[in-house]
Amino acid sequence: MKKIISFSVLFILLCSFSIVIQNHFTELVSEKLEQYSTTNSPEKIYVHTDKPYYALDETIWFTSYLVDGITHEKSKKSWVIYxxxxxxxxxxxxxxxxxxxNIAAAGDFKIEKNWKSGKYLLRAYTNYMRNKSADFFFKKEINIWSADKADSLELSLVKPSGPDLSFQQIKPDLQFFPEGGDLVENLRSKVVIKVKGVGLKDITFSGKILNAQNDIISNFGTSKFGLGVFSISPQPEKTYYAKLEVNGVEYKYPLPKALPQGHTLGVINAGNHIIVNVKSNETMALSNTYLVVHQRGKQILNKFEPEPKDSYTLKIPVDNLKDGVVHLTLFDATGNPVCERLVFIANDNNKGIIEIKKDKGVLGTRKRQTIQITTKDQNGAVLPSHLSMSVRDLNxxxxxxxxxxxxxxxLLNSDLRGDIENPGYFFDEIDSKKRYLLDLTMLTNGWRRFTWKDLLYNKDTNSFDAExxxxISGRxxxxxKPYGPVSAPTRLTFYGENIIQEPVKKSNISGEFKFGPFIFFDSIQTIVESRLTDFKSEREADRNILILIDQNEEQPKVNHNRVTKNNIASNLQLENYIKVTKYIQQLNFELDQQRQQLEEVTIIAKKKEDYEKREEDMNNQTDYGFPSNRLDLETDFIDYGQTVFDLLATVPGVSVFNDSIYIRGGTGSPLVLLDKFEVDMDFLSSLQASEISFIDVLKGADAALYPNSGNGVIAIYSKTGNTSFSRNIKRKPGIIDFPAKGFYTAKKFYAPDHLSGFEEATKPDIRTTLHWEPKITxxxxxxxxxxxxxxxSKSDYLIEIEGVSQSGIPLHAVSTFNVD
Structure with missing residues (x-):
């Protein structure tokens, strides 16, 4: 009787514990995944360029695609791309x-002639994406070649394709990936083998799995990408190894040690559904375990197992899932993830097709080609999409x-921890072999967008807002006196085609104000005004206020992790590209020479160096021409943690003692000006070095322009002080003007018209990018x-189109035509 009561109590306690675990942990997982996939959903960017590599003096044409990281539809967060x-x-x-x-934005980079050839990094991100690791930025390697220097080609970097037969002297690197994460004693598991090493991934290997007594447990072979698979049921306290024989040399590799107790997570991808097998080698050990299935953070299924069992099977339909990686995680009874498996879903219901209909398959030179582009879904209906197109020389x-x-x-690389080489193989005419190899690839990679520990237990705080x-912000x-921040009415006015004035805002107790968001392109002249009381006041004292505009935020640190490598061609093809580029440059040079040969006028121009432009900009802000001494904080190395007194101490002819300043030859304190307005010496202590653009020191005759300047003048100019704009505005404290920089407007790709263009008919036409269409809706x-x-140019040409449908389906298609 006592035993019956004891067992009943134990059973009730176990059930109560099960309910507590289920209610707390399962709700936590669901809540965090819901937040991640909605409120805190990530963003992704992809950049389509017109060609894979460039020469100096060319232009990189590109279209960037910004999408929600979960749905791949238009992002609801950011509208600004860097x-x-x-x-x-x-x-x-x-x-x-x-x-x-609306998803796509076009742009371009002009490659200057004086740039160095080499490998450049094309990087794209939003401000919101800065809340996570820079690994999630889009990063692509861009090779830029110099057509003038043969040694700049670095053709030795271009390796011939095919196996590297030097592997005979190198031991192959063999890696093992048990399905679910670990081998477990007495439980049969699949184990993927991956051969790594230069030239080895394309070579077929065969080997054996043996135990310590050299008994053959299983055989295996590798295929494309160096992938292979075998099954094993490890026995307690047994060790196993793989054996490879290469050119008569035998190599041995120990298998991972099996866990004495644990769980396995096996998955079969059947196409229209996936079958999940969960097992444990302990009786009733699956009690209170929790299986979570999600796709890019959006929860698909969860199963809490309250029953004391050691195995179960699930069948999950995929008809309603988007294409991409599905992530399965098994948590044990204490809430720790113990098994993990990735599966790739390729759903026929998500099929998106770009149809390319060409006017002609073969054309002559200087002939019009018309291409009709349509996107359709799996049912043949029009699929609204945003696309970009490049047409380039295949030679x-x-x-x-x-x-x-x-x-x-x-669908793949942006969500996986590892890098997948030649991923297009898995999307090119998908068949059973490619599905099989893709599933093996999933077993060798891990999810990288978040870790469960960070998602569940770390507070998700965002330091960078979606824009x-x-x-336009400032202080x-x-x-x-009393110096320092002040809360004050502030007003912003744009002087564009129309004068637009924002309502007055009061800066906060720290003196901070912020206007926006605004949408304008290029630059627009802007005025910001502030008063100590209100704008109706006529008292001059109400203007004793300094306005400092915030500068652009610091550039994120450069991270070279997970960079998409360039698709470098063969030596012969690169040489052909360089020859064509040199010919184009020679043609352009000859045309420029012809334009400059005027009968009676000779034009001589010299490009201003950066320092000359900077000097001119600074002189334009002054009324006295040239100073006695100058400190330029934007070109000289400056520690922005310094005070203004520290900076002045570095200027020749200036002496600083505590908070007193003297100019050599003077007997007292000099006149101090900030953006042409006189300020007290004590005010300098409220200025930071980061707020200053440059400092001029005037003495003797140079200072004579100003009254009471017998001891010299120290003229300080803030980074957003008075510029040359609006000279008619009477300069007073409490007002500054500056050009506000707007969004970049992409240049138009030069497309010659050989039917009606006069200039096009009189000069050669050679283009490596035949056409670039950045926005096709x-x-x-x-x-x-x-x-x-x-x-x-008579050659074969490639039409490559990329883009995203409004429903979040990524699209890619190619076609070719010939010019004879």
Whole structure:
């Protein structure tokens, strides 16, 4: 009787514990996944360029696609995209700020002649994406070649394709990936083998799995990508190893040690459904375990197991899932993830097709080609989409249909921890073999967008906001005692085609104000005003206020992890590209020479160096021409943690003692000006070095322009002080003007018209990018026609189209035509 009561109590306690676990942990997982897939959903960016590599003096044409990281539909967060070009020294050489409220945004980078050839990094991100690791930024390697220097080709970097037969002298690197994560004693599991090493992935290997007594347990063989698989049921306290024999040399590799107690997670991808097998080698050990299935963070299924059992099977239909990686995780009774498995879903219901109909398959030189582009779903209905198209010379840019594109990036590479080589292979005419190899690839990779520990237990705080437009922000400070931040009415006015004035806002207790978001392109002249009380006041004292405009945020650190490598061609093809580029440059040079040969006028121009431009900009802000001494904080190395007194101490002819300043030759304190307005010496202590653009020191005759300047003048100019704009505005404290930089407007790709263009008929036409169409919109009404002319080059040409449908289906298609 006692035993019956004891067992009943134990059973009740176990059930109560099960309910507590289920209610707390399962709700936590569901809640965090819901937050991740909605409120905190990530963003993804893909950038389509017109060609894989470039020469100096060319232009990189691109279209960037910004999508929600869960659905791949239009992002509901950001409308602002930053695209950067970074050199081999991790220095930013060019940056574009683009606007889009509908997935795609076009841009371009002009490659200057004086740039160095080498490998550049094309990087794209949103401000919101900065809340996570820079690993999630889009990053693509761009090779830029110099056509003038033969040694700049670095053709030795281009390796012949095919196996590297030097592997005979190298031990192959063999890696093991048990399904679910671990081998477990007495439980049969699949184990994927991956052979790594230069040239080894394309070579077929065969081997054996043996135990410590050299008994053969299983055989295995590798195929494409060096992948193979075998099954094993490890026995307690037994060890196993794989044996390979290569050219008469035998190599041994120990298998991972099996766990004495544990769980396995086996998955069969049957196409229209997946079968999940969960097992444990302990009786009743699956009690209180929790299986979670999600796709890119959106929960598909969860199963809490309250019953004391050691196995169960699930069948999960995939008809309603999007294409991409599905993530399965098994949590044990204590809430720790113990098994993990990735599965790739390729659902026929998500099929998106780009139809390319060409006017002609073979054309002559300088002839019009018209292409009709339509996107359709699996039922043949029009699929509204956003696309971009490149047409390029196949002799200069050979096409590898297995290389990365927008489909492989959004569905595979952007979500996996490892890198997948030639991912296009898995999307090119999918068959059973490719599905099988893709499933083995899933077993060798892990999910990388979040870890369960971070998702469940770390507070998700965002330091960077999603941007809908351009913000103009800054701070207000007192010009007189008591110095420091002040809350003050502030007003912003745009002087464009029309004068637009924003309502007055009061800066906060820290003096901070912010206007926006605004949507405008290029630059627009802007005035910001502030008063200590209100704008109706006529008292001059109400203008004793300093306005400092915030500068652009610091550029994110350069991270070279997970960069999409360039699809480099063969030596012969690169040489052909360089020859064509040199010929184009020679033609352009000769045309420029002809334009400059005027009968009686000789034009001599010299490009201003950066320092000359900077000097001119600073002199334009002054009324006195040239100073006695100058400290330029934007070109000299400055520690922005320094005070103004520290900075002045570095200027020749200036002495600083505590908070007193003297100019050599003077007997007292000099006149101090900030943006041409006189300020007290004490005010300098409220200024930071980061707020200052440059400092001029005037003495003797140079200072005579100003009254009471017998002891010299120290003229300080803030980074957003008075510029040359609006000279008619009477300068007073409490007002500044500056050009506000807007979104970049992409240049138009030069497309010659050989029917009606006079200039085009009189000069040669050689183009490696025959045409670039950055924005093609397919709406419900149907397709779109794109027309362009062929050039003088007889060659085969590739049409490559990439994009995303409005429903979140990534699209990619190619076609070819010939010019004879």
């Amino acid at each position: 695209v950067e070009l970074i050199d081999e020294k991790d220095s930013l050489v060019s940056k574009k700020k683009l606007f889009t409220n 200069a840019f050979p096409y590898n249909r297995f290389h990365k594109n927008i489909k492989t990036y959004l 809908k437009g351009i913000y 207000t400070k007192r010009l007189k 397919i709406n419900n009404e149907g397709g779109q026609d794109i027309s362009f002319f062929t050039s003088d």
